[in-house]
Amino acid sequence: MSAAHPGLDELIDTVALLRAPGGCPWDADQTHESLVQYLVEESWELIDAIESGNREEMIEELGDVLYQVLFHADLAAHTDGERFDIDDVARHMTAKMVSRHPHVFGDREAETAADVVAFWDELKADEKPHRTSVLDGIPRGMPALALAQKVLGKAEKVGVTDASAQVAPATEDELGRVLLGLVASARSQGLDAERALRTAVRGLEDEVRAAEESRAASRAD
Known part of the structure; x- marks a missing residue:
């Protein structure tokens, strides 16, 4: 599998340039909290694009959501107390997906989607023992x-x-x-x-x- 994604690498570099000294003053002023409204808006615009079935709009709106992820990661990489970057995010997600799919990466078997959901429930319970209710973790917003x-x-x-x-x-x-x-x-x-x-x-x-x-x-x- 090729690890080369020049388009993605270019976008990561673009985000870094915009947020660096001498870049865009607006980008430099943003925080995780100030960006929340844009993440919500872009997510709903992506949903609209998916439901419309328009390929070009999906490409654009997926890009907007991806940009939000990269922006937050770059912001964290330059914030004391956070200091994680997009590679940390990606590695964490890869490990999570491997763990959540023992029927693909391990020795468990799943014949139906319901089997997979059952795996996820078990694994999430093991990963987050502090959650004592099935309602824990549901986003209130x-x-x-x-x-x-x-x-x-x-x-x-x-x-x-x-x-x-x-x-x-x-x-x-x-x-x-x-x-x-x-x-x-x-x-x-x-x-x-x-x-x-x-x-x-x-x-x-x-x-x-x-x-x-x-x-x-x-x-x-």
């Missing part, structure tokens, strides 16, 4: 709908289901229209759909944690 879907998936793992769940429409098109209709109804009544869903998700999270505590207490007995 996710949009409410994505957060709800994530929490529902975690809830299923501990046998908690949403009692208010209704039969879903048969297709994503139908589901989209139902969701849009619910948001429109909420808006017409002066209700905040995003806040309402987050509140409901917090209630579900409370149920999940209660179920986990009950299970732990049963094992202790």
Whole structure:
């Protein structure tokens, strides 16, 4: 496998040049925190490009997201207390992917995607023993709908289901229209759909944690 990626190397050098003394004053002033808004924006623009299926837009938006990663890595390389660079990021990710795929790099076998997901759950539990709940590690800044879907998936793992769940429409098109209709109804009544869903998700999270505590207490007995 060739290790030569001249285009990537050139972009890494470009980021370094822009952030170096004599480069771009704006780039030099940025911090990890100030860049968060751009990472979020670029990620959503990439999602739009993927959903549109436009090849040229995907190339551009993937580049924008890649640039954010390189920017953060270069920033860290020149920040006391951090001092890691893009190679450190890449090596860490390679080690993580090798560890997470024992059916490819080790002696375990996986015949289905579900087998792979089971491996990941086991490995993540071993890697992060400080996490005591299936909810630990879920990004709180996710949009409410994505957060709800994530929490529902975690809830299923501990046998908690949403009692208010209704039969879903048969297709994503139908589901989209139902969701849009619910948001429109909420808006017409002066209700905040995003806040309402987050509140409901917090209630579900409370149920999940209660179920986990009950299970732990049963094992202790």
